[in-house]
Amino acid sequence: GNSVTQMEGPVTLSEEAFLTINCTYTATGYPSLFWYVQYPGEGLQLLLKATKADDKGSNKGFEATYRKETTSFHLEKGSVQVSDSAVYFCALRDNYGQNFVFGPGTRLSVLP
Amino acid sequence: DAGITQSPRHKVTETGTPVTLRCHQTENHRYMYWYRQDPGHGLRLIHYSYGVKDTDKGEVSDGYSVSRSKTEDFLLTLESATSSQTSVYFCAISEGGQRTGANVLTFGAGSRLTVL
Numbered sequence: 001g002n003s004v005t006q007m008e009g010p011v012t013l014s015e016e017a018f019l020t021i022n023c024t025y026t027a028t029g030y031p032s033l034f035w036y037v038q039y040p041g042e043g044l045q046l047l048l049k050a051t052k053a054d055d056k057g058s059n060k061g062f063e064a065t066y067r068k069e070t071t072s073f074h075l076e077k078g079s080v081q082v083s084d085s086a087v088y089f090c091a092l093r094d095n096y097g098q099n100f101v102f103g104p105g106t107r108l109s110v111l112p
Numbered sequence: 113d114a115g116i117t118q119s120p121r122h123k124v125t126e127t128g129t130p131v132t133l134r135c136h137q138t139e140n141h142r143y144m145y146w147y148r149q150d151p152g153h154g155l156r157l158i159h160y161s162y163g164v165k166d167t168d169k170g171e172v173s174d175g176y177s178v179s180r181s182k183t184e185d186f187l188l189t190l191e192s193a194t195s196s197q198t199s200v201y202f203c204a205i206s207e208g209g210q211r212t213g214a215n216v217l218t219f220g221a222g223s224r225l226t227v228l
């Protein structure tokens with residue numbers, strides 16, 4: 001079956017540090033890939049997405065590139081802010097249906 | 113929350129009692145989902161719906177039932193709540209289809225359920 005693996009958290013960084021959160025997936029065919037973010041006490045929000053190999057999704061300074069050869073979709077940001085503190089979820093949707101599979105989430109804390 | 117309302121937002125109940133959580137959408141999206149979120153497990157799919165009266169099980173469906181009698185409403189019922197069902201429950205919707213951006217999930221704010 002389809003699955004998503006994320007790096008274990010929590011991740012603690014100082015403000016303006018570089019962020020990478022690793023995500024790898026297992027799926028048949030060509031899934032669509034997503035990063036969702038969850039701020040404290042809220043539901044998940046779509047951060048960015050990519051629908052085919054070599055696509056780069058970007059939003060709010062975050063980027064992720066769909067790498068089919070390594071089955072990865074790592075999230076990066078060049079300079080994190082305190083306001084980026086949240087839980088980040090990598091997810092996929094297979095192209096045969098409407099089911100989404102989520103990773104376990106990575107908690108990010110950014111210190112001033 | 114993009115036209116998704118979950119109710120109640122918080123509920124405390126006792127073991128063995130029935131509980132119903134409601135998800136209401138104003139987006140006229142075809143697909144609706146119920147997930148539960150637990151520490152260490154991320155989000156797990158309970159049930160989903162692909163149309164009125166069309167539902168299917170997810171990976172953790174035992175102890176839960178759902179109904180969708182109208183496009184806008186998707187109900188999750190715990191027939192006899194247990195402490196293992198203490199969790200945060202999220203409803204999500206997806207338009208489906210080929211339109212760009214149609215195949216993303218939009219989430220509600222969540223319903224926190226505590227079973228004593």
